[in-house]
Structure formats: C-alpha cells, structure tokens
Amino acid sequence: MNKRYYIFLLLPLLGLLGSCRKTEYASIQSPAYLRVFNCLDYTASLDNKDAPQPFLTFMIDPATDENGIPVSAAVTGDFLDHRDDWAMPYPDAASNVIWQKEFPGTKRVLAAPVLNGYDLSSWAQVPSGKHRVIFRTRPLNNTPYFELDKQDRGVTLIDTTIDLTAGEVYTMHALVAEYASKQAMMYLRNETFPKQPFADDQVYVNCYNLSAKGFFELSANTVTNEVLTSTKLRDTMNVYYTLARRGAFNAVVPMPGYKGIPMGQIYRSLESKVAPYFSFPLFADSSSNKIFTGNMMQQFSFYATGFSPENMVFPDFLAVGAYSSLLLGDFGDNPNRSSYYPFLVRADLRTGLIVSIHSGTNNPRSFATVNTIEYINRRFYVTTVQRKYAPPVY
Amino acid sequence: MTVLLLTLVAGCRKDNLLPPLDTTKVPRSMGVFIENNYDLSLLHAALKKTGLLDTLKAGGPFTLFAPDNAAFNGKGIATVADIENMNTDSLRAMMRYHIIRNRYFISSFPLQMDTKYVTLAGENLYITADKGNFAAEARNFFVNGAFVQLESKRNIALANGVIHIISRPLEYNAFTVQDYIARDTSLTLFVAAMKRFNLWDGFKTKNPLTIFAPVNSAFSKYGITAETIAAMNPAAYNPLCFGVYPLSMRPMHVFSTDGYVLSHTNVFGAGSIILEPYSVSPSYDYNWNGNIETAGVFINRRQGIDWIANPQGAFRLNYWGGRGNADHLCANGIVHVIDDLIFNPDLMKQ
Numbered sequence: 172m173n174k175r176y177y178i179f180l181l182l183p184l185l186g187l188l189g190s191c192r193k194t195e196y197a198s199i200q201s202p203a204y205l206r207v208f209n210c211l212d213y214t215a216s217l218d219n220k221d222a223p224q225p226f227l228t229f230m231i232d233p234a235t236d237e238n239g240i241p242v243s244a245a246v247t248g249d250f251l252d253h254r255d256d257w258a259m260p261y262p263d264a265a266s267n268v269i270w271q272k273e274f275p276g277t278k279r280v281l282a283a284p285v286l287n288g289y290d291l292s293s294w295a296q297v298p299s300g301k302h303r304v305i306f307r308t309r310p311l312n313n314t315p316y317f318e319l320d321k322q323d324r325g326v327t328l329i330d331t332t333i334d335l336t337a338g339e340v341y342t343m344h345a346l347v348a349e350y351a352s353k354q355a356m357m358y359l360r361n362e363t364f365p366k367q368p369f370a371d372d373q374v375y376v377n378c379y380n381l382s383a384k385g386f387f388e389l390s391a392n393t394v395t396n397e398v399l400t401s402t403k404l405r406d407t408m409n410v411y412y413t414l415a416r417r418g419a420f421n422a423v424v425p426m427p428g429y430k431g432i433p434m435g436q437i438y439r440s441l442e443s444k445v446a447p448y449f450s451f452p453l454f455a456d457s458s459s460n461k462i463f464t465g466n467m468m469q470q471f472s473f474y475a476t477g478f479s480p481e482n483m484v485f486p487d488f489l490a491v492g493a494y495s496s497l498l499l500g501d502f503g504d505n506p507n508r509s510s511y512y513p514f515l516v517r518a519d520l521r522t523g524l525i526v527s528i529h530s531g532t533n534n535p536r537s538f539a540t541v542n543t544i545e546y547i548n549r550r551f552y553v554t555t556v557q558r559k560y561a562p563p564v565y
Numbered sequence: 566m567t568v569l570l571l572t573l574v575a576g577c578r579k580d581n582l583l584p585p586l587d588t589t590k591v592p593r594s595m596g597v598f599i600e601n602n603y604d605l606s607l608l609h610a611a612l613k614k615t616g617l618l619d620t621l622k623a624g625g626p627f628t629l630f631a632p633d634n635a636a637f638n639g640k641g642i643a644t645v646a647d648i649e650n651m652n653t654d655s656l657r658a659m660m661r662y663h664i665i666r667n668r669y670f671i672s673s674f675p676l677q678m679d680t681k682y683v684t685l686a687g688e689n690l691y692i693t694a695d696k697g698n699f700a701a702e703a704r705n706f707f708v709n710g711a712f713v714q715l716e717s718k719r720n721i722a723l724a725n726g727v728i729h730i731i732s733r734p735l736e737y738n739a740f741t742v743q744d745y746i747a748r749d750t751s752l753t754l755f756v757a758a759m760k761r762f763n764l765w766d767g768f769k770t771k772n773p774l775t776i777f778a779p780v781n782s783a784f785s786k787y788g789i790t791a792e793t794i795a796a797m798n799p800a801a802y803n804p805l806c807f808g809v810y811p812l813s814m815r816p817m818h819v820f821s822t823d824g825y826v827l828s829h830t831n832v833f834g835a836g837s838i839i840l841e842p843y844s845v846s847p848s849y850d851y852n853w854n855g856n857i858e859t860a861g862v863f864i865n866r867r868q869g870i871d872w873i874a875n876p877q878g879a880f881r882l883n884y885w886g887g888r889g890n891a892d893h894l895c896a897n898g899i900v901h902v903i904d905d906l907i908f909n910p911d912l913m914k915q
Contacts, residue, residue: 215827216835217819220678310675311694323675393870395833 197281202296203335204283207274207343208254209306210381210547211328211355223308223326225355227251227345228316229274231302240321241307246297248274249309249316256516256550260526260540260557261292269313283340285559287365289541291340299337304357305330306345328355340365347548348441350383350390360443364541364556371558373450374524375541376412378471380404380439382548387439390549392491400510402549405492406439408473411480414455415468421503423468423512429455431480437473437546453525453539464537467522468500470512471544486510497544497551499523514551524555529563536560592724595629596622599728607637610648615657617664625725628669630690630708632734633718639889640734661686662737668727670720671713672701678826679818688737695826705851709735710820710892712851712858732858733888738895742776743768745895751885752902754784755810757794762807764814773818774898776811777845777862780885783905797910805840806913813840821860821884821891821901825849833865833872842867843875845907860888864907878908 211225229248233241248271255272266277275282275295283291308325309316316324329345340362348356358381369375387405414429425431434449451469459465472480473495486494487510497514498506500523506515519526524542527535543554596618599605608631612618621627642648648656665682674680674692681689695705702720706713711733713719718730738745746752746759746768755778759765768774784790805813812819817838824847828834837844846863862882864875874880884891885904893900 214835215678217817217823217827217838218815220823220827221818224677226677310680311677312673312675314673395870395872396831 199281199296199298201299201337202281202283203299203337204286204291204294204340205274205297205335205343206258206294206341207248207251207345208258208552209251209273209345210254210545210552211345211347212253212548212550223328224311225253225328225345226309226311227306227328228309228325229345230305230307231297233303233305236321238321239327240324241305241316243317245302246295247316248276248278250313251306254552256552257518258552258554259293260555261290286340288558289365290557290559291365294340297335299335299339301332301334303330304333304343306355306357329357331357333357333359336361342543342554344381346381346441347383350385350548353383356441358441358443360445363445364448367448369448369541370450371539372453374453374469374539375448375450376434376471376524376544377446377448377542378410378435378437378544378546379446380406380408380437380546381441382439382546384441386548387492398508398510399549401486401489401495401513403492404437404439404473404495404546405475408437408475408495409479410434410437410449411472411474412449412451413470413472413480414451415470416456417466417468417501417503421506423470423498423502426456431472434471448541453537462533462537463527463535464522464525466501467525468498468502469523470496470498472496497553499553516551516553518553518555524553526555526557528560530560531562532564534563594622594724595625595627595726595728596620598721598723599631604633604635605631607634607642607645607648608632610645611651611656611660614648614651614653615660617657617660621664621725623725626666626668627685627726628665628667629726629728630663630711630713630731630735631728632663632711632732633714633730636711636731636733639732639887641889642734658686658739659734659736662688662690662735665690670722670727671704671706671729674706676704678823686737688739690735690737691820693820693823693826705826707820707822707826709737709894710822711735712822714856715853733892736892736894738893740896741769742774742895742898742900745893745900746776746778749778749902751780751782752778754781754789754791754794755779757791758784758797758807759810761794761797762799762802764807764811767811767814769897771814771816772897773816774811774814775817775819776898776900777882777903777907778810778900779903779906783885783903787906787909787911789910801914802910803908803913803915805843806908806910809840809843809845809907812838812845818899819847820899821847821888822849823847837865844872847901858888860884860891862901862903875907877912879905882907 207229209227229251230244231246233244236242250270252270262277281296283294305327306329307327310323342360344358346356346358348354411431412434413425413431415423415425418424454461454464456464475493478493496512498512499516499518501521502515521527524540525537526540527537530536538560541556545552599609662684664685676694676696678693679691684690691709693707697704708731711731714730721728824836828836837846844865848863849860851858865872866875882903882905885902890902
C-alpha cells in the first residue's frame with residue numbers, strides 16, 4: 172500500500188505536462204519584405220459617382236471562381252484606403268482601426284526583421300518568387316472582403332505578376348499611369364537603403380515624382396474656391412533644402428549655413444528605379460546639446476530651371492510649375508499655408524524627419540532616419556524609416 | 566457534526582436566478598408592425614391590396630424601405646381609396662421595388678454613392694451615403710433620392726427583417742425616358758422642342774440619361790407655343806439652349822440629392838454638372854428641425870474664375886409640384902420635371 176504513494180508525486184507532473192501550450196509559430200520560407208500603398212486618388216463628381224471607388228483589397232496569388240471573382244488568396248491586404256501623408260517608421264500597434272492606410276499597417280502579420288540595423292516592422296514578410304498580384308475595389312464598409320456578397324466584390328483595377336527576391340525590401344504602389352484615362356498601374360521598387368553605407372549622424376532623403384503621365388499638362392491650374400498656387404511640379408525640377416526652426420508667429424527661421432542648399436533633381440518617372448539619396452547632418456542646430464535637436468523644420472523647395480532660392484520672387488507672380496515647396500516638422504498649430512509653403516506634412520511630432528524618442532537614459536533622444544519623399548498628382552507623401560535604437564531605461 | 570453540516574447545506578436558499586419568460590412580448594413581424602402603425606396606413610393598404618403583406622408577415626429576412634403616409638401624400642396619394650383605385654399589378658411592382666432581401670441595417674450600407682441592391686421586383690435600387698461628420702447610425706442616407714428618416718424611424722428591427730422609413734415612395738418605370746415623357750401630358754411642348762432640335766430619338770437609345778423636363782406652363786411663360794417651336798431654326802440657337810435639358814446627352818445618372826451629397830450647400834463644387842460656360846447644380850437641403858426637405862436646381866455661368874447667376878434665363882428652378890416630381894427613374898435614365906425654362910431662347914440666339 173505504502174509503495175503506491177509515488178503516484179501522488181507523478182500526478183502533478185502529468186498535469187504539468189498535459190497543460191503545455193503547443194504554439195505553432197507562423198513562418199515563411201525565404202521571405203521577401205513588402206509594403207504596399209494605395210496612391211489612387213480622385214475626387215467624386217456627378218460624372219464619375221458610379222465609378223468604383225479606389226478603396227482596395229490587395230491580394231497575392233488569389234484563387235478565383237468560374238466568374239473570375241476571388242474566393243481566397245495567399246496574402247490579403249484588405250480595407251486599403253488612400254495612403255497617409257506620412258508613413259510612420261513603425262506600425263501603430265495600439266490602433267484597432269479597420270481601414271488601413273497601408274499594407275500591412277496594423278494588420279497582424281509576420282513583420283520583417285531588423286535588417287542591417289533598420290527597423291522594418293512596417294514591412295510584411297511575403298513568399299519570394301513569382302506571384303500574381305491583383306488590386307480590386309471593394310465597398311466602403313467594414314465587412315472583410317471574403318465575407319462580402321460576390322456581387323459586392325468590386326472590379327479588378329490592377330492584375331499583374333511580380334518576381335520577388337528573398338531577403339530584399341520592396342515598396343509597392345497602386346498608381347495612376349495616365350492622367351487622362353485614369354488607368355491604374357502597379358509600381359514595385361526594390362529598396363536599396365539597407366545595403367547602402369549610410370552614416371547614423373546624417374539624415375537621408377530621396378525624392379520621386381510619381382505623377383501620372385500628362386499630369387502637368389492636363390490637370391487644372393485654377394479651381395474655384397481652391398488655392399492651387401505652387402502646387403504643381405514640372406517633370407524635371409531642382410531640389411534645394413533648408414533647415415529651420417520656428418520663430419514668432421510660426422515664421423520659418425532658417426539656421427545659419429542651411430538655407431537653400433542644392434540637393435539634386437526630381438524627375439517625373441514611373442520607372443521603378445531608386446533615386447539617389449542626399450543627406451543633411453542630424454545635429455545641424457549648433458545650439459542643441461547633441462542629444463535632442465530641438466524643434467526642427469525641414470523645407471524642401473522645388474525650382475524649375477532658371478529659378479533658385481537666390482532669384483525667388485513672390486510665388487503668385489511665377490508661372491505654374493516654377494516653384495513648389497514641402498515643409499516638415501514643427502510648423503506650429505495654426506500653420507500659414509501659403510504660396511511659399513503650399514505643402515505641410517508634420518511627420519514626427521516635434522522634429523520632422525528626425526525621430527525623437529526615449530532611448531537609454533535620454534528622454535527624448537534624437538535619431539537620424541532614411542526618408543523618401545514622393546510627389547504624386549498634387550500631393551506629397553513622406554515615408555520615414557528608422558534604425559533600431561536602444562530601449563528606454565527608466 | 567455531520568448533522569450540522571447537512572443542516573447548513575439544506576438550509577441554503579436555492580433561488581432560481583433565471584428571470585421568468587416575458588410572454589407578453591413576442592417579436593413582431595414586419596407585416597404586423599405595419600398593420601399596427603397609423604403612420605403607415607397607406608403602405609398597409611397598398612401591401613394588402615397586392616398580397617405582399619403576407620410575405621412580410623411570414624417570409625424573410627427582408628429590408629423594407631417604407632414610405633409613410635406623408636410620403637404618399639407628396640405623390641398625391643392621400644387616402645386608402647386612392648390606393649384602392651390604383652392598378653394592382655403596377656402597384657405590386659412598385660411595392661416589390663421597396664423590398665430587398667436580407668437584413669440591412671444603416672451601418673451595413675457602404676459609404677459611397679449609388680450602391681446597387683436588387684429588389685424583389687428584379688430591378689436595382691440605389692443607396693447613397695452622405696459621409697458627413699456623423700456617426701454611422703446618424704448619417705444621411707438616400708434611396709433613389711428619397712431621404713431615409715433619422716433616429717427611431719430607421720433601423721426598426723423586427724422578427725423577419727428591418728424597416729427604414731423614407732420620405733417619398735420609390736419609383737421605377739420599366740420603360741425608357743422617352744416613353745415616360747411622351748406619356749406625361751404636361752410635357753407636350755417639351756416633346757415638340759426636343760423633336761425640333763433633333764434630341765428626341767436619343768431619349769430612346771442613349772443610356773444612361775438625366776433629363777430636366779420643363780412643363781408646358783414654363784414654355785407659355787416665355788410666350789412659346791407649339792407653333793413657335795415649329796418655326797424655330799435649330800441652327801440659329803446656341804446648342805445649349807435646348808441641349809441643356811438632357812445635359813448635352815452626357816451619360817449621367819443624377820438623382821436630385823446627389824449634388825448635396827457631393828458638395829453639400831456649395832452649388833459650385835463637385836455637385837455641379839458643368840456644361841461650359843454654364844453649370845447645372847441640383848441642390849437639396851434637409852432641415853432636421855421641422856423634418857423639411859427643400860430641393861431645386863441652380864444655374865450659373867462662369868465669368869473669369871467666378872460663377873455668376875445665369876444671365877440668360879432662370880437662376881433657380883424648382884421641381885414642378887414639389888419634390889414628388891423629381892427622380893422619375895426609368896429603364897435608361899432619370900427624369901426630373903422642372904417649373905421653368907433654363908434658358909430664355911430669345912437670349913440664346915447666335
């Protein structure tokens with residue numbers, strides 16, 4: 172009888188073993204890293220109100236029924252709304268919104284790992300190799316795509332094939348190819364920033380003009396009740412940057428030595444080629460403590476041939492397409508949007524293209540980033556990529 | 566000791582925590598709800614006459630866009646006797662056009678214009694959302710240009726479906742806009758003018774079309790009779806003089822509320838139909854305070870970068886006889902009957 176007491180010792184052990192959670196971790200063999208933006212933007216009018224809205228579902232390798240309507244897909248980016256002015260360097264994990272500004276956005280996916288020091292958590296892992304990609308319109312409601320009635324599953328705007336290489340970083344856009352026909356196209360860019368020898372005390376920027384063919388010639392120069400001065404970019408423009416701080420009455424006060432510095436050119440092209448990166452120093456502000464670089468603004472100005480910051484006049488007097496400008500950072504709560512500053516994008520709350528955050532014992536500490544500025548059909552979009560930084564110490 | 570324990574256990578009060586079933590509230594069917602609602606007595610009469618009331622009592626689930634009595638009154642249907650005098654078959658088709666399958670609450674309609682739903686009549690109806698700044702349940706919605714009432718008059722959940730009260734009965738004519746205009750005896754001068762200006766044949770073949778048709782009294786206001794129309798030489802007039810009524814035959818599908826949904830009270834914005842140098846802007850306004858709808862059409866002319874009131878004719882037109890005379894949906898377009906000419910032909914000679 173006494174010999175059986177060991178059973179009472181074994182029982183909790185059995186219980187422990189039986190209660191193990193067997194988690195199956197999702198994994199993708201030899202993945203590529205992909206981030207998708209919906210850049211299709213057109214205003215509804217009485218003429219096109221019945222046309223499908225550019226509210227999209229993005230699918231990789233969809234399976235379709237006999238009528239060509241998707242019934243499932245290997246990767247789905249649903250509720251893909253028009254992209255935001257600023258694509259953040261990390262996904263907003265606390266957000267539970269359904270409509271997405273990008274793919275993967277806040278969707279729970281396998282995110283890309285830290286690659287060569289860059290935080291790629293805004294990129295999703297997708298299988299590499301050849302894949303069919305489609306973008307379909309969907310109704311503007313909260314029903315997931317594959318739960319919609321078949322008649323509500325929209326029309327295919329883009330249907331194409333891509334070839335992804337394992338370990339590479341890709342940015343994909345749904346763009347308007349031609350301004351007159353509004354024909355949509357897929358644009359896939361193989362990013363090179365993880366392979367480039369970038370210094371971490373410099374902020375890197377490159378510029379693209381991904382406007383539709385014929386945008387400059389065909390789009391309106393004036394619209395009643397709208398201020399469109401300085402909002403159009405010619406197909407080739409020179410880029411100058413200015414680093415500034417906010418003065419009284421939200422004035423843009425340039426820092427000595429950083430006013431109107433040439434920074435290369437911006438071309439209108441839908442070819443998926445990486446534009447050259449230019450840089451400016453992280454701690455350009457000599458009054459900063461080299462840990463936090465205060466309230467910064469970055470201005471990127473675009474001048475047609477023959478114009479420069481030196482011979483600049485009042486922009487309202489210039490021809491359309493002679494001048495435009497993008498102002499980022501701390502431009503104040505009630506910014507003066509004007510023909511000098513037609514485009515304002517806040518980017519990082521205080522410091523524009525410089526990310527300031529609690530890291531180590533410093534709160535905040537400023538970090539340099541790698542950025543892409545895209546001009547698409549009269550709007551500017553900024554994408555910021557940050558490096559991995561040391562976690563905060565409290 | 567054991568006895569004490571037993572006493573303790575037995576001494577517990579064993580309350581029945583389940584509340585008794587309320588047998589007084591059985592979920593009502595849609596048909597019973599309509600039967601017992603005095604504000605829907607005309608709808609009840611129409612459904613009963615066409616045999617659809619039984620469908621709404623037993624079948625389902627359905628979504629019914631229910632015109633209340635005030636909505637029927639706006640179409641000149643005032644009493645149950647008026648309903649009884651209507652042709653049963655056409656009334657049945659009309660009533661079936663108000664019902665779609667499945668339960669659709671307001672929040673399940675997409676935030677866009679002209680989402681199509683197939684009705685029991687087999688034809689599509691068009692649901693338009695005004696994105697506005699309201700929460701999902703309080704947003705303005707329109708069905709074929711008819712306003713979906715707010716608050717307790719929408720999302721009425723019943724045993725076999727959901728009812729939304731609308732401000733106007735829906736209308737679908739299974740024939741062309743040409744047939745519709747030809748059948749309306751108050752539009753004979755408009756027909757004569759369209760024939761004279763070689764636009765009439767297109768009313769049968771083009772799809773879609775939106776037509777603003779002025780009534781005979783509008784022509785007589787300018788002293789125009791069938792004889793003067795016959796004497797007009799089309800080449801002597803600006804093509805827009807009469808071409809404006811079918812919007813230069815542009816493929817458009819415009820309900821009276823669409824301009825409002827696109828640009829609200831701004832009649833120069835996206836809600837305008839631009840026929841250079843003029844703009845035709847259907848305007849609409851819903852006054853929540855008195856549940857009053859006002860609608861009309863504004864005509865402007867471009868001058869430089871500004872818009873000015875139409876100098877060649879009317880600036881504001883109304884739907885003849887009220888909003889009930891707008892949004893006549895036909896197989897190939899929409900007819901709106903207006904009370905004035907857009908252009909005075911004498912001022913449009915070229």
